[in-house]
Amino acid sequence: MSQLKPIISHLDNIPSTPGKFKPEKSPYIHRLRIHSISKLTLFSFFFLAVILSIFLFSAPSTPSRPAESAAAALARRSLSNAEMDDHERERKVRSSACARSRRGHTVLVTGAAGFVGTHVSIALKRRGDGVVGLDNFNDYYDPALKRARQKLLNQAGVFVVEGDINDSALLKKLFDAVAFTHVMHLAAQAGVRYAMQNPSSYVHSNIGGLVSVLEVCKSANPQPAIVWASSSSVYGLNSKVPFSEKDRTDRPASLYAATKKAGEGIAHTYNHIYGLSITGLRFFTVYGPWGRPDMAYFFFTKDILKGKPITVFEAPDHGTVARDFTYIDDIVAGCLAALDTAKKSTGSGGKKKGAAQFRIYNLGNTSPVPVSRLVSILEKLLKVKANRKVLPMPRNGDVQFTHANISLAQKELGYKPTTDLETGLKKFTRWYLSYYKKKKSAW
Numbered sequence: 001m002s003q004l005k006p007i008i009s010h011l012d013n014i015p016s017t018p019g020k021f022k023p024e025k026s027p028y029i030h031r032l033r034i035h036s037i038s039k040l041t042l043f044s045f046f047f048l049a050v051i052l053s054i055f056l057f058s059a060p061s062t063p064s065r066p067a068e069s070a071a072a073a074l075a076r077r078s079l080s081n082a083e084m085d086d087h088e089r090e091r092k093v094r095s096s097a098c099a100r101s102r103r104g105h106t107v108l109v110t111g112a113a114g115f116v117g118t119h120v121s122i123a124l125k126r127r128g129d130g131v132v133g134l135d136n137f138n139d140y141y142d143p144a145l146k147r148a149r150q151k152l153l154n155q156a157g158v159f160v161v162e163g164d165i166n167d168s169a170l171l172k173k174l175f176d177a178v179a180f181t182h183v184m185h186l187a188a189q190a191g192v193r194y195a196m197q198n199p200s201s202y203v204h205s206n207i208g209g210l211v212s213v214l215e216v217c218k219s220a221n222p223q224p225a226i227v228w229a230s231s232s233s234v235y236g237l238n239s240k241v242p243f244s245e246k247d248r249t250d251r252p253a254s255l256y257a258a259t260k261k262a263g264e265g266i267a268h269t270y271n272h273i274y275g276l277s278i279t280g281l282r283f284f285t286v287y288g289p290w291g292r293p294d295m296a297y298f299f300f301t302k303d304i305l306k307g308k309p310i311t312v313f314e315a316p317d318h319g320t321v322a323r324d325f326t327y328i329d330d331i332v333a334g335c336l337a338a339l340d341t342a343k344k345s346t347g348s349g350g351k352k353k354g355a356a357q358f359r360i361y362n363l364g365n366t367s368p369v370p371v372s373r374l375v376s377i378l379e380k381l382l383k384v385k386a387n388r389k390v391l392p393m394p395r396n397g398d399v400q401f402t403h404a405n406i407s408l409a410q411k412e413l414g415y416k417p418t419t420d421l422e423t424g425l426k427k428f429t430r431w432y433l434s435y436y437k438k439k440k441s442a443w
């Protein structure tokens with residue numbers, strides 16, 4: 001079944017149901033099974049008549065053949081149609097994977113229709129790398145936004161395969177079709193509070209999915225280098241600021257954080273056993289145009305514009321809740337630098353040949369901003385006063401503040417964020433207003 005499962009259902013919007021593209025046996029064969037013998041005889045006459053009429057209409061070019069072989073040809077044709085479909089998809093994958101510059105990378109981006117995935121994929125493609133996207137278009141948040149991002153990707157020449165990272169057969173097929181030099185693994189179940197509602201989805205994507213990606217990478221020949229998204233949330237209850245890569249990360253405050261922390265351990269295992277080159281990036285509250293609707297800056301904007309009250313949390317004793325908001329373009333620069341400085345994996349065919357690179361970097365902005373200040377900036381940009389409701393922060397996964405020490409990324413990746421929150425939010429609100437205005441007029 002998996003053999004015939006399409007690599008892509010993509011733009012034609014076909015759900016990735018396994019076996020959906022399984023070529024149907026000739027419908028005649030089905031019917032033969034369910035009909036009685038007498039009906040079968042009658043049916044054979046009808047069938048022969050159909051075949052005969054086909055012969056009559058195509059007589060000049062078709063040598064006469066027994067009816068059975070014509071039926072077989074019919075079945076073959078329908079099978080080859082399905083194969084052609086599959087080939088068409090594979091052709092799209094190959095062409096999307098084609099690097100424009102000769103020294104360009106060939107990158108598989110998982111979570112390509114996600115916020116960071118879209119921006120990274122487009123940036124890679126623009127500078128001449130080959131990029132193939134993979135995304136399951138799940139409905140954790142409005143899939144219409146993911147489809148709109150997919151349109152952008154398509155315009156940039158990035159083809160997105162529709163499928164799940166947990167689907168090992170699909171991953172294998174992609175690696176059979178393309179010799180990826182790099183994997184940018186961004187697919188994940190995000191969100192801190194949602195983990196209490198749907199814990200298994202975190203295990204599925206952030207643990208099972210990660211393992212399935214690493215498994216295909218370790219078996220690939222050549223093995224790609226891997227850069228993947230960890231999270232600043234691994235610092236958990238760490239109170240030493242700023243957060244440095246060497247600080248303890250053994251007190252996660254949410255299941256999300258715990259799965260990301262587990263991911264770092266899993267990544268180390270694959271590096272150690274199989275010689276995979278792996279770089280983990282701990283993102284700090286990434287925001288910007290085409291962002292995720294489940295994040296505060298996004299739904300604050302929505303609610304402020306609707307005149308709905310927004311809930312601003314404060315820590316005990318009126319303590320400040322702050323985030324090291326990092327603008328998407330800075331994150332993209334960090335991701336590309338991580339890919340460009342990644343050394344090759346050392347193994348092949350699942351066997352380690354020598355020690356391989358293993359790195360972890362903070363990608364933050366180094367300047368935490370109180371959430372109340374975030375709201376003030378939004379009020380100014382949207383020219384609407386927010387209806388704030390200040391509540392004590394519940395203990396459901398959020399931490400009081402995040403603050404990145406980025407000196408390691410600065411030194412080794414040349415990472416240097418340049419966008420402050422006000423500048424970045426200006427770009428975000430401009431995008432938000434135009435995107436949702438267009439959507440409204442479309443209705």
Ligand SMILES: *[C@@H]1O[C@H](CO)[C@@H](O)[C@H](O)[C@H]1NC(C)=O
Binds near residue numbers: 167168208
């Ligand atoms: C993940 O994929 C494996 C096979 O690759 C399958 O057995 C398993 O059921 C999948 N898990 C989920 C949660 O879909």
Ligand SMILES: *[C@@H]1O[C@H](CO)[C@@H](O)[C@H](O)[C@H]1NC(C)=O
Binds near residue numbers: 245
């Ligand atoms: C930031 O991290 C570096 C290691 O990359 C460390 O040497 C330095 O002391 C840290 N700075 C602070 C202020 O913690």
